[in-house]
Amino acid sequence: MNNGLTTAGLLLLNQLKQTVQNHPKRITAALATLLLTAGGGAFAVASLAPDPAELPLTTVTQTVASLAGDATLSALVDAPPYSLYRSDTTRGSDTAESMLQRLGVADPAAAAFMRADNTVRQQLLGRTGRSITAETTDDHRLVRLTARWAPDEGSQFQRLVLERKDDGGFTSRIESAPLTVGSRLAGGIIRSSLFAATDAASIPDAVAVQLAEVFSGDIDFRRALRKEDRFSVVYETLEADGEPLRSGRVLSAEFQNGGKTYSALWFQPPGAAKGAYYTLDGQSMRRAYLTSPVEFSRVSSGFAMRLHPIHKTWRAHLGTDFAAPTGTAVRTVGDGVVDFAGVQNGYGNVVYVKHQNQHVTVYAHLSRIDVRKGQAVEQGQKIGAVGATGWATGPHLHFEFRVGGEHRDPMSIARASAAAQPVPAAARPDFNRLASNMRVQLSSAAQILQASAE
């Protein structure tokens, strides 16, 4: 794994940081441009990265038209009449004409070819969200159209190339090439919700969910987000020809909540089986218990909990209800052994997990149970799915935390529970180097955010 920034990259970052501090308002656009064009490893932190110097860099708050293809710059410089480039994404409702029009192409022959060509019809028309770039002549005739997409898993992407031939006709072909790992620096300010802020910064949902999960031990994202809370994040992107197609892991992040600042860094000690999140001073962020048995999501975060008339008559409500659609995965909050898995009157399908120190957690109203009595389970393991079995008026997870038979607040128990081991001493030098690089990046992101907010 490669946690090192190149010296040039570090210098660039430091210069940027100083410039930003001196001229916070004026520098935003210039900085965004620099970040876009630097490309030379300034943000090379991804653990999967083959070579930091080759990592493309994308940015900060919005998508920009990408100059795809190697010949771009030389074509612009050497060869007037010039070429035009424009990028977009495909829409399910696209026809050949509407797609070309968005790309600034006026070329009936190209449209006719697209309508007739099987590859284009199967892979482009009627497909949603595929990244497309068109190169045209200065009078808007199509020279080349390139589309890129990646399956959800796997390390390859597909590239469809439609090109004008010398005789004036067109050809199409499909190629396959490896995705490269890059990273993106972004940030946001909470106005209404976490997802509203990540949407505004073009941060994918998968990254928003990771943010909420990473900081869940410190911040209650369901109830305690405040207006003006803010965050910065560096996350992996999987890129095709320099264009991000998918997001990967959150590499580091900082979250200001109610005036307190929390930070996190993904680190895999050399020789360790897996990585984990640590605070920037090397303490583990992993606790013996998760704060929530349901992953944070766009749906559950904005889902108002219905009142619970049945509980009121059934008995005093001793537990926490998590509103979520039927089928949402339910996970055990800590390592333990399944003590009961089956049906009980009011609870419907229910699982009891026994942990150490006479701690027991209860997961009720499940639509499905995925574990058996006596089975050992690990923190985060899926044990079933949200439902409305038993005495439930609508789909939700009823969750209880019992200590020696007494009901306790799951959030406080989780927060007070023991943390995993800090970064081992032997890995400290590596960790500290990575942490100081990340501090620079996060502070750059925070400066950009501050500048653009003013």
Ligand SMILES: [Zn+2]
């Ligand atoms: Zn309940």
